[in-house]
Amino acid sequence: MLAYVLGRRPDEFGLIPDAEGFVRIKDLLKALHEEEGWGYVNLSHLTEVLLSVPGAPFEIRENGIRSVDRNMPSLSVSAQKLPKLLYACIRRRAYPHVHAEGLHPASHPHVVLAADRVLAERLGRRIDPDPVILTVNVRCACEAGVVFDSSGEGIFLTDHIPPDCFNGPPVPREKPAAIGKPTPENGLSRPTMPGSFPLNVEKAASTHVPPSLKRRAEKGQKIDRKRFRQDKWKREKPPWKN
Secondary structure, X not given: OHHHHHXXXXXXXXXXXXXXXXXXXXXXXXXXXXOOOOOOOOHHHHHHHHHHOOOOOEEEEOOEEEXXXXXXXOOOOOHHHOOOEEEEEEOHHHHHXXXXXXEOOOOOOOEEEEOOHHHHHHHHOOOOOOOEEEXXXXXXXXXXXXXXXXXXXXXXXXXXXXHHHEEOOOOOOOOOOOOOOXXXXXXXXXXXOOOOOOOOOOHHHHOOOOHHHHHHHHHOOOOOHHHHXXXXXXXXXXXXXX
16 A cells, blocks of 8 residues: 555645655655545554565655655646646635735645645645635636646646636635623623622612622622621511510
8 A cells, every 4th residue: 555655646645745755744644544444544553564564665754755666657747738727725714815815835845736626625624624625727827827737647736826816715704803891991881790789889878788798899799699688687677576
């Protein structure tokens, strides 16, 4: 499996080797996890194969991995045979910026596009669970001076796509700024807390209010109804005690 993915058809799995044939290990693992029966593979398994299998078909250097036998077929595409449409997926939070400034390289040294929409969505889900898919008009991009290089079958690389050469969903509107909570300082009344009631000091002026309750009311603190009633009961004698 590793010999095929790394040495024969990395493009089939959406992998793009660099000039020396290395792909990032984390990209390889993401691609393998998408294949049925290979979701368990992690870095320790790759290291185990490298150390235990004589003549391992790959080598690891820092964060990259490549096949020892890189006998990949030539799948270059001329400019005359470019597809009419290409697809790219980006992070949803980056879409407003991309919509205004165009497509630029992000996690890869080049802008990665796919001729197949399904493959583009597969690549997009590796960077965002809900990516935004863009449709690139190849003719418009070529007229704007964009140069496309192929990386295997159905994958194309470029340095930049102008904003008027691709289409996407409507840009989401910005959310209105959140209104701050009302506070006594800005002249708004404090919301009533559960299990409490606001004490109207002026209304209660005719009755005796303990100083502690006045201070709590002025500070906007919670006032226990039961405690207030008990204090009032202690101050007022029932008629049968008179």
